[in-house]
Amino acid sequence: MLFGRRKKNPIVIRDKGVTEWKYATCGYCSVGCSIEIGVNKEGTPVTTRGVGGADVNRGKLCIKGLTEAQIFQAAGRGAEPKIRNKTFEDWQITDWDTALDKTAAEFKRIQEKYGRDSVAVISTGQIMTEEFYTLGKLVRGVIGTNNYDGNTTLCMASAVSGYKRSFGSDGPPGCYEDFEHTDCLLAFGSNLCEQHPIIYWRLKEALEKRKFPVIVVDPRVTMFAQFADIHLPITPGTDLVLLNSLAHVILKEGLADQEYIERCCSGYEDFAAEVEKFDPTSAAKICGIDEDTIRHVARLYAKAGAAMSIWTMGINQSTHGSDGVCGINNLNLITGNIGKPGGTSLSITGQCNAMGTREWSSCSGLPGYRALENAEHREEIGKFWGVDPEFFPKKRGLFQTDIFPAIETGQIKALWVVATNPMTSMPNSARIRKTMEKLEFCVVQDSYEDVETAQYAHVYLPGSVWAEKKGCFTNTERRVNITTPVMAPYGNSKPDVWIFSQMAKRWEQGAKMSFPLDTADVFDEMKQLSKGDHRILDISGMSHELIEQKRGIQWPMREGDSEGTQRLYADGKFCYPDGKAKLMAMPWVDNNEVPDEDYPFWMNSGRVVEHFHTRTKTGKVGNCNKFSPTPYMEMNPDAAEELGIKHMSYVRLVSRRGDAVVMVQLTHRVAFNAVFIPFHFHDCVNRLSLGLLDPYSRQPAFKQCTVRIEHVDQKEAAKLNVEMRAF
Secondary structure, eight states: OEESOTTSOOEEOOOOOOOEEEEEEOSSBTTOOEEEEEEOTTSOEEEEEEOTTOTTTTTOOOHHHHTGGGGTTOTTBOOSOEEOOTTOOOOEEOOHHHHHHHHHHHHHHHHHHHOGGGEEEEEOSSSOHHHHHHHHHHIIIIIOOSEEEEGGGGTTHHHHHHHHHHHSSOSOOOOGGGGGTOSEEEEESOOHHHHSHHHHHHHHHHHHHSOOOEEEEOSSOOHHHHHSSEEEOOOTTOHHHHHHHHHHHHHHTTOSOHHHHHHHEEOHHHHHHHHTTOOHHHHHHHHSOOHHHHHHHHHHHHHSSSEEEEEOHHHHSSTTHHHHHHHHHHHHHHTTOSSBTTBEEEEOOSBTTHHHHHHHSOSSSBTTTBOTTOHHHHHHHHHHHTOOGGGSOSSOOOOHHHHHHHHHTTSOOEEEEESOOHHHHSSSHHHHHHHHTTOSEEEEEESBTTOGGGGGOSEEEEBOOGGGSOEEEEOTTSEEEEEOOOSOOSTTOBOHHHHHHHHHTTSHHHHHSOOOSSHHHHHHHHHHHHOSTTOSSOOTTOOHHHHHHHTOEESOOOTTOSSOOSOSOTTSOOSSTTSOEEOOOOOOOOOOOOOOSSSOEEEEEEOOTTOOTTSTTGGGOHHHHTTSOSOEEEEOHHHHHHHTOOTTOEEEEEOSSOEEEEEEEEOTTSOTTEEEEETTSTTSGGGTOOOOBOTTTOOBOTTOOEEEEEEOOHHHHHHHHHHHHHO
């Protein structure tokens, strides 16, 4: 097909020989785009396209979605189970029974010797919701360890914690359509243009129809900040100070929705007393935003007919992450902006199914937002699964970020890592390397056998990628969407639900329980567990067929409903026993690592549009990798001139924990005393990161770190960079 002038530089779109288009949901971020994957006559996926009739993306895709067909047969795919001995000699290909028998036997041996909780399981946000549910049933009802968590602790735990503290339950209350109704948007630590381009397109489309102020809070002049009406270049780690000060102005000037507060909120007196301390004059000296701007933004937000807040990792990845989320919720509660069109407090999730693991994996409790601490919940799930409720622990175990210190101290001896890569994603990676060496047994289950964590594994289990199997994801706006199999699993890899079901058979208890292999049957179990007027997470009105037909359905959708529910809490009723949301009174504690003479630069990190997380997938896709192939940092040109650093040269960044060599890009997007590094690259940013934990969510403070910059030998650094890219 030709476009443009025929006689001069026509654009040619190559015919890729597509004979059939198959429906799926994108397997990268949380936006939840509906896609179709084109396969040729040999049954090989060759391209993708957006689905025009799907409400989420309306035919649009970002670069990752457009190139997603390339991951099926990318380099490094795991084709066979593998096994090796304790001295980490060469891998030996084995059969599935041997690999699963070995894994189960080692788990049993270690639990008999050291106790049930000496085995830990770390899951992901990447597999199907039905697979999460099955893994939770296996871990909680069969293996019995309480040290079970997901890698979503690294990205969304503070959002979960904040929602629970404010509203009594997890679950983002708003939806993408709120952009079309809002009169003011306040975005915290979210570079929407690069992190979630399709949501940004939805925002831009709304702005074309009706102008409203967009305010971006971010230390860096991101692409989103450049498009905003107001940019607030906040001092890192001080979001709570700004939020409390905005609330101070709203209460002080009588701009709060007092009727909504009295009807729908508790804790007002303590909250008002706390924010009284955060007058704009005092707050400005801490957060770096001048007092008049604080007052102006507070008035804009409170006077808007409907106002909404969004955020991503800039809030969550902080020692004050959970408090920051509660601060955003406070702002929306005191202005009556929860549960109405255009008024919401919307966390934008990172992974394609981070919501699915929050809902059904039982990482933090039991399926369907049930709590281990609740005896009725333990009784209900025990009866349904055929498990003695006394087998369940009485409270949740360690978070992922606490599991690794427990390996260090010898409490945990075995680790099962499912579709995540902690060797690259965890902070202070040098410490994690030493920690992994202490394990008696480690099993890595992943679609790619070359993930860094596999260096420490004794068993490797190859899992199928997302569109080699069938199942559901839940996106940022609680929309459940489905993926159908595009091709048979690569080599002898298996769907994760098959692996979990087969593993369960290795225990006497598991052999007695039902572990369906058909994800439609698993979904039916989840539907049964979701029923009840008191349950906010109700999917009983859905089915795989209906989800595909409607291109996704938002929960709750109860049995008998014709549609899903766009917004939570529209009736002003929340999930606490008194039916009210809690206004949280939160003092600010300054525990940041701040620049000093030895480490004079703030280091910030984040995503770029071409890559996803640790580049396990996008690093193998040519059209993603070529635009962002190497570790780099953004640095202010004036600071670079003072230090004699040139554009595109190499430098060494040094923190109190480690060092990394990166290429320099000079830009005024970062402040004089700050640098920014994409977090995607192996052996780079997390050699430096601090990793102090939020006290509520246990999420690491990836964003709060200081570094110094040193000159390096340019030829040696270039050679090292080539070696890293080859790895």
